[in-house]
Amino acid sequence: MREQVGSYDLKWQDSYGMVARIWAPCNDDRLWISDPKALQYILQTSRYNMVKPYAARFLLNSATGPGVNGAEGEDHYRQRRILLPAFGPSESRAQIPVFRQCASELVDEFKSKMESQGSTSQETNIPHFLTYAILNALGLAAFNYNFRGHGKDREEFTASLRDFMVKGFGLPSNGKVFFQGIMDHLPTWMLDLMVNLPSSGLTFLRRHVELSNGIAQQLIQSRLTEEDDGNQKDALSRIVIANRSESERWRLSDKELFPQLATILGAGHETTVTSLGWILFELANHPDEQWQLREEILAARAGENGDDSKMVNLDALPFMNAVIKETLRFDTVVPHLFREAIRDEVVPLSKPIRCKSGKVIDELFIPKGTSIIISDVAYNRNKELWGEDADVWRPSRWLDGTVKNTGFNVGVMSFGAGHRACLGWRFAVTEIQSFMFELLWGLQFELTEKSTRVRKENCLVMLPMVGGEEEKGNQLPLKVSLIDLPK
Numbered sequence: 074m075r076e077q078v079g080s081y082d083l084k085w086q087d088s089y090g091m092v093a094r095i096w097a098p099c100n101d102d103r104l105w106i107s108d109p110k111a112l113q114y115i116l117q118t119s120r121y122n123m124v125k126p127y128a129a130r131f132l133l134n135s136a137t138g139p140g141v142n143g144a145e146g147e148d149h150y151r152q153r154r155i156l157l158p159a160f161g162p163s164e165s166r167a168q169i170p171v172f173r174q175c176a177s178e179l180v181d182e183f184k185s186k187m188e189s190q191g192s193t194s195q196e197t198n199i200p201h202f203l204t205y206a207i208l209n210a211l212g213l214a215a216f217n218y219n220f221r222g223h224g225k226d227r228e229e230f231t232a233s234l235r236d237f238m239v240k241g242f243g244l245p246s247n248g249k250v251f252f253q254g255i256m257d258h259l260p261t262w263m264l265d266l267m268v269n270l271p272s273s274g275l276t277f278l279r280r281h282v283e284l285s286n287g288i289a290q291q292l293i294q295s296r297l298t299e300e301d302d303g304n305q306k307d308a309l310s311r312i313v314i315a316n317r318s319e320s321e322r323w324r325l326s327d328k329e330l331f332p333q334l335a336t337i338l339g340a341g342h343e344t345t346v347t348s349l350g351w352i353l354f355e356l357a358n359h360p361d362e363q364w365q366l367r368e369e370i371l372a373a374r375a376g377e378n379g380d381d382s383k384m385v386n387l388d389a390l391p392f393m394n395a396v397i398k399e400t401l402r403f404d405t406v407v408p409h410l411f412r413e414a415i416r417d418e419v420v421p422l423s424k425p426i427r428c429k430s431g432k433v434i435d436e437l438f439i440p441k442g443t444s445i446i447i448s449d450v451a452y453n454r455n456k457e458l459w460g461e462d463a464d465v466w467r468p469s470r471w472l473d474g475t476v477k478n479t480g481f482n483v484g485v486m487s488f489g490a491g492h493r494a495c496l497g498w499r500f501a502v503t504e505i506q507s508f509m510f511e512l513l514w515g516l517q518f519e520l521t522e523k524s525t526r527v528r529k530e531n532c533l534v535m536l537p538m539v540g541g542e543e544e545k546g547n548q549l550p551l552k553v554s555l556i557d558l559p560k
Contacts, residue, residue, distance in 0.1 A: 078531035079408050079450035082107070083464075086451040092426055092437065095446075103444045104437075107451035109458065110423035111437065115412055115445065116491030119420075121146070123412040125493070126444065132533070135275065136237075137339050138282045138332030141496070149493075151323050156333060157496050159311035165499040167306050168214040169387065172507030175210035179203075179508075180515040187555055194554035196521050199350045200537070200547045203508075204235045207346050208338075210504060215337055216292055217307040230284040233277070234342050238532045239546040240277045285335035293330050308337070308500075337497065344406055345501050347534055349508055350549045351404035352396060354527065354537070355466050357518040357551050362468060366392055367513050374514060387506040395471040397505055401487035402453045403466045406534050410447040410489060414439050424457075449486040450535075519552040 082105075085093050091108035106112060115123045124145055134143035141152040158164070179202075187193055205220070208231060212218040220231050233240075296313040312333065316325050356363040369392045373385040388394065418439045425435045439445070456463045460475045470476050488495035495501070526540040527549055537549035 077529045078535050079405065079529065082408070082448045082451040083454055086448070086454070090426055091424065091451070091455070092422065097444070101444065103446055104439065105446045105448060107448040107455060108422050108424065109452065109455070111420045112447060112452065112486070112490065114420050115447070116410075116489070116493070119418055120492050122414065122416050122418060123445065124415055126411055126413040129411045135278050136281070137335035138286065139329075140332035140336035142336055142340065152325065152329065152333070153492070153496060154323055155316050155319065155325055156312055158315050159308040160497045160500045162499055164306075164308070164311065165503040168500070169384065169503060169507055171214045172210050172504045173511055175206050175213070176508040176511035179206040180511055183516065183553065184555060194552055196523070196550055197553045198547075199353055199549040199551055200346055201235070202553070203346050203349055204342075205231070207349070207504070207508070208234055208342055210508075211338065211341050211345070213307070214500075214504075215308040215341065216334070217310070218288070218292060227288070230281075230288060233281045233284060234338060236546065237281065237339060238343055238534060238536060240274065282332075282335060285338065286331045289331040289334035290327075292334065293327060297327075309334070340495070341497055341501060344534060345504055347406050347536060348401065348404075348501070349505050350537060351406070352400045352505070352509065353512070353518045353551060354524070354549055355400050355404070356396070356513075357520050357524065359466065360519070362396065363513070363518065366396055366509075369393060370510055370514050373510075385510075387503070387510060390506075390510075391472060392468065393506065393509060395468040397502065397509070398471050398485060399466060399468040402459065402485050404529070404535065405450040405453045405487055407487070407489070408448070408450040408531060408535055410449060412445040412447060414441055414443045414445065416441050447486075449489075452486045515556065517554045517556045519554065521550050521552050523548075523550040 085095075085105060086107055091106065092111070093105040095103050095105050097103050106115070125143075130143040130145065134140070137143070141149060141156060144152050183202075187195065209220050212220040220227065292309060293313065296310055312330070316330065356366065369390055373390060377383045377385055420437045420439055422435050422437060425433050426437075427433050453459070454463045460470055462470075488498040488501075523539055526542075527537050528540050528543075529535050530538045530543070536547050539545070539548045539550065542548060
């Protein structure tokens with residue numbers, strides 16, 4: 074049976090430590106790293122000398138157009154400079170009412186469905202259950218755009234986002250794995266031509282980008298005619314305003330703004346649905362922790378007493394945030410990052426290693442051109458960082474002193490790190506907090522027989538699939554039940 078994503082990483086870390094030399098197709102010599110000190114150097118200290126390989130950027134640009142995730146050098150800096158202010162702490166917190174309303178509507182819709190069926194529970198595919206509510210929340214908060222509206226292109230784009238990873242990248246076959254392994258050896262002009270190949274995945278992605286750019290053009294043109302009266306709260310308005318105020322050197326053209334919509338939606342929707350799905354799966358697998366979390370939420374809701382002016386500070390719910398951080402650590406949605414050294418580098422190590430020659434070294438010479446695989450999943454299971462039970466899902470490690478630095482996006486390699494860290498991580502965490510606050514109050518999640526067959530598959534991100542039913546795509550079945558709790 075095919076290994077699940079991350080399984081080899083954990084075996085290598087147990088067998089060889091935090092650095093390993095591996096052989097890829099075409100006799101390619103690659104460096105696999107999970108060492109925290111080395112990663113800090115690669116992703117931050119020497120970030121402009123350890124770049125994202127063109128092959129990796131090609132895949133990202135195929136999915137979104139030439140947006141920030143596929144840019145490098147000054148183009149990346151320009152794009153990130155414009156986008157980042159829209160996703161700061163205060164900007165993200167301002168969207169909590171939108172997120173909670175969309176989550177509350179999802180619970181109400183499920184209740185209405187159960188009432189019409191005369192039932193109180195149903196086995197539910199969690200990604201499909203969440204996808205439209207998450208998409209609508211993201212659309213309203215990021216673009217003031219309602220994906221629930223009618224229109225052929227809007228409906229097609231909504232369906233395209235729902236199946237984005239599975240249809241665009243699909244379950245890795247032996248052929249796909251081999252092709253990805255040799256991509257670094259292909260000239261850039263050949264990769265640029267390959268984007269037009271008539272494969273099902275690339276055809277799907279071309280149509281996805283076409284739909285996205287059509288909506289982006291419509292939305293951006295409407296923002297360009299708006300006056301800045303200080304009331305624009307959606308991310309796109311903030312981006313357009315920030316871009317308008319920039320000097321000519323840093324300002325993005327309209328065509329450069331279009332791919333950012335596909336980037337925000339592709340990254341923001343898929344990873345949020347998947348991360349929240351894994352959280353609900355872990356809570357279903359740990360019913361005691363689910364009830365502990367529900368009691369914390371009930372107490373907080375009682376303090377609100379229906380008064381919007383008393384809306385709870387979601388960052389102040391310790392167990393809920395411990396559950397989120399532990400799942401981001403344990404179920405690493407983006408398992409790997411890729412870099413390439415564009416000059417010789419000497420990289421420090423947090424722990425000395427013994428070479429095959431017997432020599433012990435505390436720094437690593439990386440020659441120019443070396444391909445580097447950064448193992449987020451192995452880093453997030455490092456027992457020296459997270460405790461001897463790092464292979465166990467245990468939220469209390471964030472509360473009992475096992476983890477020394479417990480801030481979001483500090484230590485955990487779930488949103489990347491350095492100058493290419495996920496620019497919308499605060500936005501994503503706030504959305505996950507808001508949905509959990511509403512879902513766990515009204516619904517209970519339990520395992521089913523099919524839940525025991527859930528596998529972690531690598532489709533660019535770590536998607537749940539049911540063993541033996543991989544052809545059905547993204548599946549995470551749970552029993553969802555109504556619970557009678559006080560309002």
